Amino acid sequence: MSADLIHLSGHPVIIGGGIAGLMTALTLAPEPVLLLSKAPIGYEAASAWAQGGLAASLGADDDVALHVADTLAAGDGLCDAGVVQDLLSAAPQAIDTLIRYGARFDQHLGLEAAHSRRRIVHSQGDGSGREVMRALAQAVKQTPSITLAEGMEARRLLTEDGIINGILAQSETGVVTIATDRVVLATGGVGGLFLDSTNPAGSCGQGLALAARAGARLADLEFIQFHPTALDVPLRPMPLISEAVRGEGAILIDETGARLGGELEPRDVVARAIWKHLQQGRRVFLDARQCLGARFAEHFPVIAAACRANGIDPATDPLPVRPAAHYHMGGIAVDRSGRSSVAGLWAAGEVASTGLHGANRLASNSLTEALITGLRVGEDLSGTSPRRLRKPRIQELPCSSDPAAVRPILSRYLGVTRDEAGLHTAIAALRPLAESHREAADPALVGLMIAEAALARQESRGAHYRTDFPQKSTIAARSFLTSEDVLVSSSFPRQVKS
Template sequence: MKAASAKNRPVIVVGAGIAGLATALRLAPLPVVVLTAGRLRENTSTAWAQGGIAAAMAGDDAPALHQADTEAAGVDLVDRAVARAVTEAAPACLDHLAALGVPFDRGADGVLAMGLEGAHSRHRVAHVGGDGSGAAILNSLIKAVGATPSIQVRERAAVEGLITASGRVQGVRVADTDLTGRAVVLATGGLSGLYADTTNPLGAAGRGLAMAARAGAAIADAEFVQFHPTAMAVGRDPMPLATEALRGEGATLVNRAGEPLMADTPGGDLAARDIIARRIHAALEAGDGVYLDGRSAIGDAFPSRYPAVTAACQRAGIDPARARIPVRPAAHYHMGGVAVDGSGRTTVEGLWACGEVAGSGLHGANRLASNSLLEGLAFARWIAEDIAGQTDVHRARTDDPGRTGTFSGMGASTWIRDCMSDYVGVVRSAAGLDRAIEALTPVAFDVQHRQADPALAGLFVATAAQRRTESRGGHLRDDCPQTRSPAPARASLTLADLAHSGSVPGVIDRTARALA
């Protein structure tokens, strides 16, 4: 194969949420193939996102303040260079979306209406339709992709694994067919679907992370899972989300007796998510109930200001203008992921990662509200620039390549979700983490098992949580409640690390045999 024809091979983007579609658009006019397991708009967390995009655009704000809030929320584990780059890029990201036709909420003067969310020191969150930001942004991106001739979208194309040769990712395997490309970008989302209580699509089960790990990629900050404090406890799976913007407008968290839950906590109802989730979890464990009360602050404006929240409440027989909304924490976001540098490159040649699947260091131990969609947009540009600037474009291998990954259907099984919630949830302990590791390991290393990838993703979280013997951000150990100072460094793990950890009796022998 000639070098010229190698350069004409497409960039393969796995995933069709904001990270995947934004990357595809930024790559134009390079040929791109976007693969999505379902139909467009299906099974993507972007479409469900009620929060907006944070950007320092108001007169009293600045990227440096946004960066400071990001670092404070991340509890001393944020990569400062990444935080600086992302927060400085944020205004341009909003301008880019506006140019694509995203109808951001604006005041009568035409200026963006910026909302206030937890742990932000300024009003800096741009929304669409109050709580419909994700769906509106996704619609605009899909329209733009459809108008871009260099982008081909393949729906119902579940990626079964990565194709590797000579230490480089060469492509992906879809329905027993090999698709090779000049680069592969993972934009597969997170792993909150591994938990029994989740606000994410159930297909968000860590398959992208697992595929990357099986190809040799390092996984960073895996222990840090964000549990959104105000998922609606209305008997639905996944759980509907009561957006943080409600508390930004004055809604309060109260116990069963109607007493304020967060009154004695710095930041109150707008404290960082990990702090509020812990408080709610403790109240529920003590037998109390926790509710979000927006009757006074929002009242009859609920349907017009927050139509998605109102609809979810009405389906449960609740009128949020007249009644309190029962809430509890639910897995919402993974701060960790496939380790990447400032250009989105993983530790394996030929493989990039964007969005929630990536562990960029932006979020540290706890994500600042409305920084997730922003991260996907910012890194989409940098990844596209990096791939477009590659001068050494490798030709497809003609020998028999290796293939990684397993096909596990659309979600994690009930036993994995229960295991993760019981032992790797809001509160963790050494004993519980040992149980999770022992249960997950045999399945994670049995590549013929349909649940191997979700089990492996969960195993990364549990093992990293076992190794971090302190409490920080989204990682709470009741047997190690202290937060160390200075903070222990960010940590990464590989598949080989899991196989040879020997942290649970019997595990090392089984996993070593699986890797042999």
């Protein structure tokens, strides 16, 4: 281990520099904590790209019960009602916490799809994630107890008798083994596993792979939300056209100018409607000319800049759109304190499956969840103390993750719609990669687990749509699995033991 990290042995380690990771670190202060981030804080965090904002019942005509009802409806029967009530009740106070850290928000509350009230807290129109990350990153850098290790990538979690015992990481100067019995995964989602995605390219499920290789239980992996209105241009990741644009009155039209309708339906419904048109060789556009026109750039400066960079003027041109992988409702199964099934391993933010989102995330609940779960994990960790650690043995460093071989498979067979034949094809292609020692191994393992979960769910519910099982089952049940459920090769280590 590098000399400057030796003094942190035994202290908590947070992997991931988005909202959930930063909030966990700040909540732990003044306890020393190490925060690992592959890139400079915020550079490859989906949190910083979020346009929609944070959902909280702050309006005079709103209350927590209404927010809960909207979330349960969007979740299509799979939300944990107790978790929903607990997290959303904490949302207004969590917004106050951000304000205390210096985040600046607009006075106007926004409306987004499937919300019955205006309850979206914005900053600079569509710059909400960027502003929250600015405030939290500044606070983290000013907190002496937080040690930042930017440019360091966690490759494996080390375990002893099924308990976290350390981290094997790659730094700019070489391999690093960090002794710790308390690890927080806050690594974000899986959008980078798809060709069409609004997520940073680095959001390729690495946290899920780390947890799975360590033996953790994962939940609801089949539920991937495809945002219906990504800007349909060659740029990757794809620029996002926030739901808030539809909330301000923009309409969906086809290439003839005919209106599709249903703009404020839940995201999965809108995404499938657009996908159906595209599969027929048609085009779909979001038209904000009448509702916003010349005021578009004032309300949505980030989106307007992305449009102009691609030769589109949202004041005068309809915006070409298509669905793109955007958010993962599934993740590491955790309790209300963020604890996973592996002792010493917590998870917060998108990488975790708390039960809040169910089968379909309600718009702008994700940043709220990341903020609150970061707080909860930090509070839970504050009550722990390190056990006596055995020094982890130096392990062979696994290859870095490269999802290039996985993206075409997931994009074709695990997109907006799925079927049994396609899922079997995906599984057959992904399993050899997952059991290999190649760069694609970890992304392929995550894709394989998603495909197995999608195959097992023989119904259509929320963001999971099976064309061969288009109806919803009468029984709503969450799905759980581990890497041992999908890996068949006895020669490949499912977890690295110290």
